[in-house]
Structure formats: structure tokens, C-alpha cells
Amino acid sequence: MALVFGSLLLLGLCGNTFSGGQPSSTDAPKAWNYELPATNYETQDSHKAGPIGILFELVHIFLYVVQPRDFPEDTLRKVIQKALGSKINYDEPETVLLGLKIAYYEAGIILCSLLGLLFIILMPLVGYFFCMCRCCNKCGGEMHQRQKENGPFLRKCFAISLLVICIIISTGIFYGFVANHQVRTRIKRSRKLADSNFKDLRTLLNETPEQIKYILAQYNTTKDKAFLDLNSINSVLGGGILDRLRPNIIPVLDEIKSMATAIKETKEALENMNSTLKSLHQQSTQLSSSLTSVKTSLRGSLNDPLCSVRPTSETCNSIRLSLNQLNSNPELRQLPLVDAELNNVNNVLRTDLDGLVQKDYQSLNDIPDRVQSQTTSVVAGIKRVLNSIGSDINNVTQRLPIQDILSEFSGYLNNTESYMQRHLPTWEEYDSYWWLGGLVICSLLTLIVIFYYLGLLCGVCGYDRHATPTTRGCVSNTGGVFLMVGVGLSFLFCWILMIIVVLTFFVGANVEKMICEPYVSKELFRVLDTPRLLNEDWEYYLSGKLFNKSKIKLTFEQVYSDCKNNRGTYGTLHLENSFNISERLNINEHTESISNELENLKVNFNIFLLGAAGRKNLQDFAACGIDRMNYDTYLAQTGKSPAGVNLLSFAYDLEAKANPLPPGNLRNSLKRDAQTIKMIHQQRVLPIEQSLSTVYQSVKILQRTSNGLLEKVTRILTSLDFAQNFITNNISSVIIEETKKYGRTIIGYFEHYLRWIEFSIREKVASCKPVATALDTAVDVFLCSYVIDPLNLFWFGIGKATVFLLPALIFAVKLAKYYRRMDSEDVYDDVETIPMKNMENGNNGYHKDHLYGIHNPVMTSPAQH
Numbered sequence: 001m002a003l004v005f006g007s008l009l010l011l012g013l014c015g016n017t018f019s020g021g022q023p024s025s026t027d028a029p030k031a032w033n034y035e036l037p038a039t040n041y042e043t044q045d046s047h048k049a050g051p052i053g054i055l056f057e058l059v060h061i062f063l064y065v066v067q068p069r070d071f072p073e074d075t076l077r078k079v080i081q082k083a084l085g086s087k088i089n090y091d092e093p094e095t096v097l098l099g100l101k102i103a104y105y106e107a108g109i110i111l112c113s114l115l116g117l118l119f120i121i122l123m124p125l126v127g128y129f130f131c132m133c134r135c136c137n138k139c140g141g142e143m144h145q146r147q148k149e150n151g152p153f154l155r156k157c158f159a160i161s162l163l164v165i166c167i168i169i170s171t172g173i174f175y176g177f178v179a180n181h182q183v184r185t186r187i188k189r190s191r192k193l194a195d196s197n198f199k200d201l202r203t204l205l206n207e208t209p210e211q212i213k214y215i216l217a218q219y220n221t222t223k224d225k226a227f228l229d230l231n232s233i234n235s236v237l238g239g240g241i242l243d244r245l246r247p248n249i250i251p252v253l254d255e256i257k258s259m260a261t262a263i264k265e266t267k268e269a270l271e272n273m274n275s276t277l278k279s280l281h282q283q284s285t286q287l288s289s290s291l292t293s294v295k296t297s298l299r300g301s302l303n304d305p306l307c308s309v310r311p312t313s314e315t316c317n318s319i320r321l322s323l324n325q326l327n328s329n330p331e332l333r334q335l336p337l338v339d340a341e342l343n344n345v346n347n348v349l350r351t352d353l354d355g356l357v358q359k360d361y362q363s364l365n366d367i368p369d370r371v372q373s374q375t376t377s378v379v380a381g382i383k384r385v386l387n388s389i390g391s392d393i394n395n396v397t398q399r400l401p402i403q404d405i406l407s408e409f410s411g412y413l414n415n416t417e418s419y420m421q422r423h424l425p426t427w428e429e430y431d432s433y434w435w436l437g438g439l440v441i442c443s444l445l446t447l448i449v450i451f452y453y454l455g456l457l458c459g460v461c462g463y464d465r466h467a468t469p470t471t472r473g474c475v476s477n478t479g480g481v482f483l484m485v486g487v488g489l490s491f492l493f494c495w496i497l498m499i500i501v502v503l504t505f506f507v508g509a510n511v512e513k514m515i516c517e518p519y520v521s522k523e524l525f526r527v528l529d530t531p532r533l534l535n536e537d538w539e540y541y542l543s544g545k546l547f548n549k550s551k552i553k554l555t556f557e558q559v560y561s562d563c564k565n566n567r568g569t570y571g572t573l574h575l576e577n578s579f580n581i582s583e584r585l586n587i588n589e590h591t592e593s594i595s596n597e598l599e600n601l602k603v604n605f606n607i608f609l610l611g612a613a614g615r616k617n618l619q620d621f622a623a624c625g626i627d628r629m630n631y632d633t634y635l636a637q638t639g640k641s642p643a644g645v646n647l648l649s650f651a652y653d654l655e656a657k658a659n660p661l662p663p664g665n666l667r668n669s670l671k672r673d674a675q676t677i678k679m680i681h682q683q684r685v686l687p688i689e690q691s692l693s694t695v696y697q698s699v700k701i702l703q704r705t706s707n708g709l710l711e712k713v714t715r716i717l718t719s720l721d722f723a724q725n726f727i728t729n730n731i732s733s734v735i736i737e738e739t740k741k742y743g744r745t746i747i748g749y750f751e752h753y754l755r756w757i758e759f760s761i762r763e764k765v766a767s768c769k770p771v772a773t774a775l776d777t778a779v780d781v782f783l784c785s786y787v788i789d790p791l792n793l794f795w796f797g798i799g800k801a802t803v804f805l806l807p808a809l810i811f812a813v814k815l816a817k818y819y820r821r822m823d824s825e826d827v828y829d830d831v832e833t834i835p836m837k838n839m840e841n842g843n844n845g846y847h848k849d850h851l852y853g854i855h856n857p858v859m860t861s862p863a864q865h
Contacts, residue, residue, distance in 0.1 A: 034218055034753070034756045034760075036211055036214060036215075036760055036764050036765070037210075037211075037214065039203065039204075039207050039767065041200040041203060041769065041770055041773070042196045042199055042200055043193070043196045043197050043200050043770070043773050043774075043777065045773065045776075047776075047780065047781045047785055049785060049789070052178060052182065052793075055175060055178065055793055056789045056792075056793060058796075059789070059792045059793050059796045060512075062796060063509055063512060063513065063792070065108075066108035066109060066112055066509070067105075067106075067108040067109055067509065067513055068108070069104075069105055071513075071514075071517065071518045071521070071523045072101065072102075072105045073523060073526060073527050075098065075101045075102060075105060076514075076527050077527055077530050077533055078098050079098065079102070080527070080533055080534075081533060082095070082098065084534065106510075109505075109506065109509050109510065109513075112505065113502055113505065113506050116498050116501060116502035116505070116799075117502060119494075119495065119498045119802075119803075119806075120495045120498045120499055120502065121495075123491065123494050123495040123498070123806075124491075124495050126491070127491030127492070127495075130491065131491070151818070152465070154814075154818075155463075155815065155818040158811050158814045158815040158818070159456060159459070159460060159815055161807075161811050162452060162456060162483075162808060162811040162812055162815055163456055165804050165807055165808045165811065166449050166452045166453060166456070166808065168800065168801075168804050169445070169448075169449050169452075169800075169801040169804045169805065169808060170449055170801075171797070171800070172445075172796075172797040172798060172799070172800035172801030172802075172804070173442055173445050173446055173449065173797065173798075173801050174797065175793055175794070175796060175797025175798075175800070176438065176441065176442040176445070176793075176794055176797040176798045176801070177442050178793065178797075179438070179790040179791070179793035179794035179797060180435055180438035180439055180442060180790075180794065182786070182789075182790035182793075183431060183434055183435045183438060183790055184431075184435045186431070186786040186787070186790070187424075187427060187428050187431050189786065190782055190786060191424065193777055193781060193782070194420060194777075197770065197773065197774045197777050198413070198417050200770040200773065200774075201413055201770045201771070201774060202413070203770070204406075204766065204767070204768075204770045204771075205406050205409070205410050205413070208406055208765060208766040209406075211760075211764070211765045211766070212397055212765065215397065215757055215760055215761070215765070216393065216394060216397060218753065218756075219389075219390050219393055219753065220390075222749050222750060222752075222753040223386055223387075223390060225749055226386055226746050226749045226750065227383065227386075229742075229745060229746060230379045230382060230383060230746070231379075233371060233372055233375055233379060233742070234368035234369055234371055234372035235368055236742060236745070237371050237375070237603070237738060237739065237742040238367050238368030238369070238370070238371035238372065239368055240738040240741060240742065241367055241371065241603070241734060241735055241738045242364060242365075242367045242368065244734045244737075244738060245364060245367070245607075245727070245731075245734065246364070248722075248723050248726045248727075249360075249364060249607075249609065249723050249726075249727070250364075251719070252609065252716070252719045252720050252722075252723045253357050253360050253361060253609070255715075255716050255719065256353065256356075256357050256610060256614070256618070256716060256720070257354065257357045259353070259618065259621070259712070259713070259716060260353040260354040260357060261354070262705050263345065263348055263349060263353065263621050264349070264354075265701060265705065266345055266621075266624075266626060266701070266702065266705045266706075267342070267345045267346065267349060269697075269698040269701040269702050269705070270338050270341055270342040270345055270626070270698070270702070271342060272694060272697075272698045273338055273634075273694075273695055273698035273699065273702070274337055274338045274339060274342055276691045276694045276695050276698070277335055277336075277337050277338070277695065278337065279691055280332055280335065280688060280691045280692070280695070281332070281333050281335075283642075283684065283687055283688045283691065284328055284329065284330075284332040284333045284642065284688065285333060286684055287328040287642055287643065287680070287684040287685065287688060288327075288328035288330075290680045290684055291326045291327060291328055291643065291680065294326060294673055294676050294677055294680065295323050295326050297669070297673050297676070298319065298323055298326075298670075298673050299320075299323065300669075301665075301666060301669035301670055301673060302316045302319060302320050304316075304664075304665060304666040304669075306661070306662070306664065306666045307666065312661060312662075312666070315657050315660070315661065316666075318657065319654065319657060319670070322645075322650070322653075324644075325644045325645035325650065326643070326644065326645065326647075326650070326677075327643065327644040328642060328643055328644070329637070329640055329641065329642050329643065329644070331637055331640075332637060332642065332688070335633065335634060335637055335695075336633075338629070341624060341626050341629065344620070344623075344624035345621070345624050345626070347620065347624075348617055348620045348621045348624060351613050351614065351616070351617040353614055353617050353618070356610050356611060356613070356614040356617075357610070357614075360607070360609050360610065363607050364607070370603075371603050374602065374603050374604070375603065377600075378597065378600050378602075381597045381600065382594060382597045382746065385593050385594055385597050386594070386750070388593075389593070389750060393754075393757065397757075397761075406766065438794060441497060441500060441798060442798070444489075444493055444497070445497070445798065445801050445802070447489065448486050448489045448490055448493070448805065449486075449801075449808075451482045451483070451485045451486035451489065452482070452483060452486045452808060452812060454479070454482040455479045455480065455481075455482035455483030455484075455485075455486060455812065455815075455816070455819070456479065456483075456815075457479065458475050458476065458478045458479030458482060458819070459476055459479030459480060459483070459815065459818070459819035460479070461475060461479075462474070462475025462476035462477075462478070462479060462819070463476050463479075463818070463819065464476070469822035472819070472820070472822075476819045476820075477819065477820050479819040480815075480816040480817075480818075480819030480820030481816075481820065483812040483813075483815060483816040483819065484812070484813070484816050484820075486808075486809070486812055487809040487812045487813055487816075490805045490806075490808065490809045490812075491809065494802050494805045494806070497798060497801075497802045498799075498802050500795075500798065501795045501798055501799040501802055504791055504792075504794060504795040505792075505795045505799065507791070508788055508791040508792040508795060509792070511783070511784075511788050512784070512788055512792060515779070515783070515784070516779075516780070516783070516784035516788055519779050519780060519784070520780065522557050522560070522561075525555070525556040525557035525560055526557060528541070528556045529541075529555040529556050529557055535550075537550070538550035539551055540552060540553055540554055540555060541556075542554040542555065542556065542559065543574075543577075546573065547577050547578060549577060552574060552577055554573065554574055558572075559572055559573065560772055560775070562768070563767075563768040563769055563771050563772035564769065564772045565769075566767045566769040567763055567767065567768070568760075568761065568762060568763050568764050568765045568766055568767055568768070569765070569766040569767070569768050570761050570762050570763075570765065570766070571762040571763050572768055576762075594743070594746060594747050594750065595743060595747065603735050603739065604735075606727075606731070607727050607731070608724070609720055609723055609724050609727070610720060615717060615720070618713050618716060618717060619713065619717075621709075621713065622709055622710050622713035622714075626702050626705065626706040626709070629702065629706070634695055634696075634699045635696065635699055637692065637695075638692040638693070638695055638696040638699075641685075642684070642685050642688040642689065642692075643685060647677050647678070647680055647681035647685055648677075648678060648681045650677060651674040651675070651677040651678045651681070652674075654670060654673065654674040654677065655670075655671060655674045657670070658670035658671050658674065
């Protein structure tokens with residue numbers, strides 16, 4: 001029943017199912033972020049027998065020794081073909097040959113069965129004749145024991161052999177009890193396992209609609225992502241166009257902006273320099289006038305009469321000679337002004353170059369907003385298409401045959417479950433009979449072996465080596481009686497036990513070899529998948545049964561393997577042959593609809609960098625003349641002193657020379673002139689030096705700006721032409737490429753989603769793993785593990801115990817002679833004490849008649865009777 005249930009469970013799902021096309025790879029693309037929620041099932045994938053599995057493996061090894069040949073796939077195919085044929089002619093050579101092949105494969109099992117039948121036939125006969133023989137005081141039936149020299153040795157050998165055999169029999173009985181206990185608990189385990197499988201199958205039924213709802217719900221996620229990009233077309237598409245233009249335009253604009261800043265700095269430097277030069281001319285003239293006045297004052301002071309008297313005359317002469325140093329630098333008044341250059345720069349600045357650059361910057365930054373303003377209607381059309389795609393997908397998923405399949409399978413599942421619930425009490429009753437019968441058999445064997453153990457125990461413990469066979473104790477005699485009782489029970493029941501062993505062996509071994517082992521190795525599936533085996537008109541049975549298209553390669557092995565790998569029902573059963581999800585979803589049609597809308601996406605705008613005025617502005621700046629100025633002249637003057645001598649040092653020296661002079665007008669006038677010179681240094685020289693520093697800084701700025709000015713402007717204009725040519729020639733292709741890229745992104749969302757739908761429906765939705773698990777439960781667990789393994793262990797243990805009853809009873813009969821109390825015995829006298837005459841009379845040292853009160857009928861002469 002378990003096998004039938006498992007097969008129907010798989011075929012029930014298949015039989016009520018439509019079919020579909022060639023399955024795709026079961027590996028989802030790694031870039032996909034969608035994932036169906038995982039479904040957890042209660043039933044374990046594998047069954048572990050526990051510690052008793054060692055005993056089961058021992059039986060499997062024995063069966064391999066008995067039947068070592070490979071599974072006969074070809075022979076089984078022919079047997080099935082013959083069985084499914086209209087009539088079997090047993091006289092055909094092919095049928096005879098097939099029977100021989102079966103016999104060859106079953107040789108080991110048949111041989112063991114024949115040995116068992118021989119045992120069954122002979123043991124009752126042997127027991128009958130043995131009983132008759134003993135009743136005639138033969139076969140050890142007479143209560144007389146002959147004395148032998150090796151008697152003690154034989155007694156020990158018989159006892160030890162019987163003990164060893166009893167231990168072996170006990171292990172067999174133990175195997176029988178263990179196997180019978182498995183029978184006792186298997187219904188409870190089967191009920192729990194069946195409930196678990198039904199729960200998993202109902203989980204499959206309940207989760208499948210939720211999976212389909214989840215797939216549909218993901219469309220909103222995809223659509224929201226696409227709508228987000230559509231609403232952000234300014235940043236996505238416009239930003240993409242802008243990013244393509246930036247590398248070619250921004251560097252040029254940055255250089256022009258830097259040049260505009262340099263022009264402003266040049267103007268400021270020229271203005272500062274020009275105003276400083278004018279001031280410098282005036283200050284130099286004032287310095288010259290002041291020094292001339294001081295010199296005139298000093299010459300007047302040196303005309304004092306005191307200067308004609310030594311040593312004052314020497315001081316006056318020294319001062320008179322140094323007066324030529326009090327001169328201003330005349331070249332300062334000759335430094336040219338920069339009015340012409342300044343006018344040229346001012347003419348350049350009449351055009352706002354910086355404003356033109358900022359305008360170009362703004363034109364670039366306005367691209368995203370211009371894109372959005374030009375694509376409003378197209379975006380609305382794309383959104384309408386995307387909403388219609390959602391409706392199409394919903395319609396396709398509603399027409400999937402999986403819902404109908406699950407509905408029909410649900411009814412089949414309910415019927416199966418109710419069938420099991422109705423018949424489970426009956427199975428429990430049968431199992432209780434099985435268990436009770438096994439218990440009786442094991443108890444009977446236990447009773448026999450207990451008699452043997454008791455016989456050994458009483459015989460060994462009660463044996464007195466000093467006692468004669470006729471004087472043995474009660475305990476020893478009881479031991480012998482127990483042994484004979486065991487022998488009697490062995491003869492009485494062993495052939496019945498062997499009948500049970502042969503029957504269970506033949507059934508259990510064949511089921512193990514023909515169903516359980518090939519099921520695990522999938523050889524059984526390969527037999528069922530043989531073309532035209534189950535139906536002569538169908539090449540592949542499943543595809544013919546499901547689709548009436550038998551050429552579609554749909555095999556039992558493939559369906560089972562796919563279900564074991566947790567593949568979806570659609571891909572497992574090739575449902576695309578009746579409902580092609582790829583054609584129904586029609587990814588290309590939907591993406592083409594989006595592409596058609598995207599083709600209406602037109603973005604147009606022009607960018608003219610700087611313009612003619614800006615270009616002329618740069619050219620005028622390059623020709624303004626600042627690069628032709630003689631900056632060395634200015635730098636040379638800025639390094640010279642405004643006066644011919646350091647006036648401050650000159651004044652201090654003058655004071656130092658005036659101090660030694662005698663008080664008077666000369667001394668006072670010289671000191672007054674020294675103070676005047678200091679004042680000139682403070683009021684005239686220091687401002688001139690400050691002005692020279694300003695001129696130096698302005699010259700440096702102008703030098704930096706004018707250094708390679710023409711080359712810089714030429715390079716900027718060249719870059720500007722290149723950027724403008726890039727915009728003119730490539731702006732259209734850039735817009736088209738970025739528009740296509742944007743379109744591919746939008747299409748990619750839905751193409752990705754639609755392919756994920758196809759993959760999920762094909763590989764994930766309605767995963768049939770619970771069906772494969774149910775089939776495994778029915779065949780591998782229930783039939784093989786719960787029924788056949790205990791059955792095989794039972795006949796293995798009982799058979800071993802039954803077979804060893806044969807040597808046990810032989811040794812028990814032999815050993816009973818040494819434990820039981822005999823009616824008569826042989827008494828042997830000392831030969832040396834017997835007269836030769838008596839020896840001649842044939843007494844041979846034995847007493848005759850009733851020697852010592854012990855009847856000895858064997859040695860009594862017939863003449864004396």
C-alpha cells in the first residue's frame with residue numbers, strides 16, 4: 001500500500017497537469033535582486049535507522065553474498081513487456097529464455113529457498129524416524145550407557161559446542177525480537193511521518209498562490225523604480241548628457257575664467273603702477289629740490305671764518321668734499337608711464353569676459369532642466385505603457401495552469417488522506433497480528449533455547465564424576481531431561497519455523513533487490529523510462545500520459561530528480577508545451593512598446609561657447625602690449641637708492657663731525673643741516689622707497705601675466721575651437737547615446753523583471769520537492785525501512801536460530817546421555833584379579849547376571865536365561 005500511495009502521489013500531481021517547454025537553467029542570474037520567500041518543510045530529506053541500522057546493514061551484506069549480481073534492467077523490461085501483453089505463451093523460446101535469465105538472476109535466492117524447503121521436508125521425517133527409533137531402544141533410546149575412556153572429554157566437547165550454538169541461536173532470537181519491536185512501533189512512526197508529508201503537501205498548495213501574489217507585487221517595485229527614473233529624467237538623462245559634455249567644455253571655460261581673472265589683475269597692476277610712477281616722478285623732483293637746498297645751506301655754513309683755522313679747516317674740507325653725494329637719482333624721473341598699456345587693457349575690459357564664461361557655465365547647468373521641460377509628454381506616454389504591462393502580466397499569471405493543477409491535486413490529496421485515516425486502524429490491527437505472531441515465534445525459539453540452557457546448567461552443576469550412570473543425581477538427570485525436551489520441541493517446531501523463514505526470505509529478499517536497492521540507485525526509474533515499455537504507442541510514457549505527445553522527453557528519473565532538487569512544477573513537467581510562459585509574457589513585445597515611446601524622446605539644445613566678442617576680447621588682451629614692456633628698466637631702478645648716498649648715515653656722520661667743533665654758529669648750523677637731512681630722508685626718501693616697492697610688485701604681476709601670454713591665448717582659443725567643434729559635431733550623437741542608455745535602463749528594469757517572472761515560474765513556483773519527499777517516504781522509508789528491513793532482519797535472525805537448532809539437537813542428544821540417570825550400566829573389574837578360566841569362558845572381566853544388584857542384560861548369556 002505504501003508503494004502504491006507513493007506512486008499515485010507523484011503520478012496524481014502529474015496526471016492532472018498540463019505540460020510546458022524545455023526548462024532553462026536552474027541557476028538564477030546573480031545580478032537579480034528578486035527572490036521568492038523561502039518555504040520551510042517539516043519532513044526530513046533523509047531517514048536514519050539509528051543503531052539498528054548496523055543490523056540492517058548486516059542483512060544487506062548477507063543478501064549481497066546470496067545475490068551479488070547487478071540489477072537486471074533488460075530482463076525486467078522484457079518481463080514488464082510480457083506482463084503488459086495480451087497473452088503469455090510459455091512454450092515460446094523467448095519466454096523460456098527469459099525464465100532462465102530470471103532463474104539465473106534469482107539463483108542465490110532460489111538455492112537458499114530450496115535448501116529451506118529441503119529442511120522443511122526432511123526435518124519432520126527425520127524427527128518421526130528418530131522418535132520411532134528411540135521408542136525401539138535404538139538411536140540412544142535405551143537407558144544404558146557404555147563406559148568409554150574418552151567419555152569425560154566428549155562430555156565437555158558436547159557441552160561447549162552446545163553452549164556456543166545456543167549463544168548463536170540467542171543472537172538470532174535477539175535479532176527477531178528487535179525486528180519485531182520495529183513492527184510494534186512502525187505504525188506510530190508511519191502515522192507521524194504521513195502527517196508530516198501531508199502537512200508539507202498542503203504547505204505546497206497554500207504557498208503557491210502566495211508566491212504568485214508575491215511575483216505580481218514585485219511589478220509595483222519595478223514600476224516604482226522606473227517611475228522614479230522617469231520623474232528624475234532631468235538628473236538621470238540630463239545629468240548623463242552633462243557628464244558627457246563636462247570633460248570637453250569645463251576645462252576650457254575654467255581656463256577662460258582664469259584668463260578673465262588675469263585680465264582684471266593686469267588692469268589693477270597697471271593702474272597701481274601708473275599712479276605710482278606719476279607719484280614717483282613728483283617725489284623724485286621734490287627730493288632733488290630738498291637736497292639742493294640742503295647743499296646750499298651747508299656751503300653757506302662752510303664759509304664761516306672758523307673753517308679757515310686749523311684743525312676746523314680739515315673738518316670743513318671733509319664736509320665740503322662729501323656734498324657732491326647729496327644728489328637724487330635722476331633716472332627715477334625718467335621711468336616711462338604705462339598709459340598706453342592701461343588704455344589697451346581697459347578697452348579689453350569693455351567686454352565682460354567673466355560674464356560670458358558664467359553664461360556658458362549656466363548654459364551647461366541648465367541642460368537637465370531643459371531635458372525635463374522637453375520630455376514631459378514622452379514621460380507620460382511611457383508611464384501609460386508601463387501601467388498596461390502590469391495589467392498584461394496579471395492576466396498571464398491568472399491564466400497559469402498551476403492554479404487548476406493545485407485545485408485538482410488538493411482534491412486528490414484529501415481523498416488520499418481520508419483513505420489513510422479510514423484504513424489506518426485496519427493496518428494497525430494487521431500489524432498487531434504480525435507483531436503477535438512474531439512474538440510467538442521468538443518466544444517459541446526462546447523456550448527451546450531456554451531448555452537447552454537449563455539442561456546445560458543443571459547438567460554441569462549437578463554432574464558428579466564419582467557417580468555411576470545409574471547413580472547420577474536428580475539435578476544432573478533433570479538437565480538431561482531438559483535437553484531432551486529441547487530436542488523434542490526442536491523436531492516439533494523447527495520445520496514450521498523454517499516455512500515462515502523461507503516465505504519471508506523469498507518476499508523480503510526480492511523486494512529489497514528488485515525495489516529498494518534500484519529505487520535508491522534510480523535504476524528502477526530508468527526501467528520505467530524505457531521507450532514504449534508501459535505503452536507501445538508512446539515513446540515516453542509520462543509525456544504521452546500528460547500531453548498526448550509521447551516524443552517529448554519527460555522521464556520518471558528526470559521528474560524525480562528535479563523534484564528532489566526543489567525545482568518548480570512548471571519546469572519539472574515541461575509545462576511550456578501547453579502553456580508557454582515565454583510566449584505569453586512576450587518580453588520582446590513589451591520592451592518594444594517601451595522602445596517605441598522612447599523613440600519619441602527628442603532633446604534639442606545648442607551651446608555656443610564665449611561668442612565672437614569673447615574671442616576678440618582674448619585676442620585684444622594678447623595684443624595689449626604688456627608682454628613687450630621693458631620690465632628690466634623698472635626692476636633696475638627699484639633696486640637703487642633714491643639719493644646718491646644714504647641720507648640717514650650722511651646726517652649721522654655730519655653730526656659726528658660737527659660735535660668736536662667749538663660751540664658757535666658753525667657747529668649749530670651743521671647740526672641744523674644734519675637734522676634737515678634726516679627730515680628729508682623721512683619725508684622724501686621713505687615714500688619714494690615705498691613707491692618703488694609698489695612698482696616692483698606690479699612689475700612682477702605683469703611679468704607673470706605676460707609670460708607666454710600669446711601662447712596661452714592661442715592655446716585657449718584652440719581649445720575653445722575644439723570644444724565648440726565637439727559640441728557642434730557630437731552634441732546630437734551624445735544626446736542620442738544617452739537617450740538610448742536611459743531607455744535601456746528603463747527597459748532593463750522590466751526586461752529583468754519579466755525574465756525573473758519566467759525564471760521563478762519555471763524553476764521556483766510550486767516546488768514539487770514535497771512530492772518527491774512523499775514518494776521517498778512511501779517507498780524508501782515506509783516500504784523499505786519500516787517494512788522490508790525489519791522483515792529481512794526477522795527472517796535473518798529466526799532463520800539463523802532455526803538452522804542452528806539442527807546441530808543443537810544433535811549435541812543435546814549426545815550430551816543427555818552424560819547427564820541422565822541410566823537404568824543399566826557397564827561395570828569393568830580389574831583384569832588382573834580375574835582368573836584365566838573365566839576369561840576363557842568369555843566373561844572378559846564383566847560381571848554377569850545381577851552383579852552388585854545392578855541388572856546387566858547386555859552381558860547376560862542367553863543360555864542362562
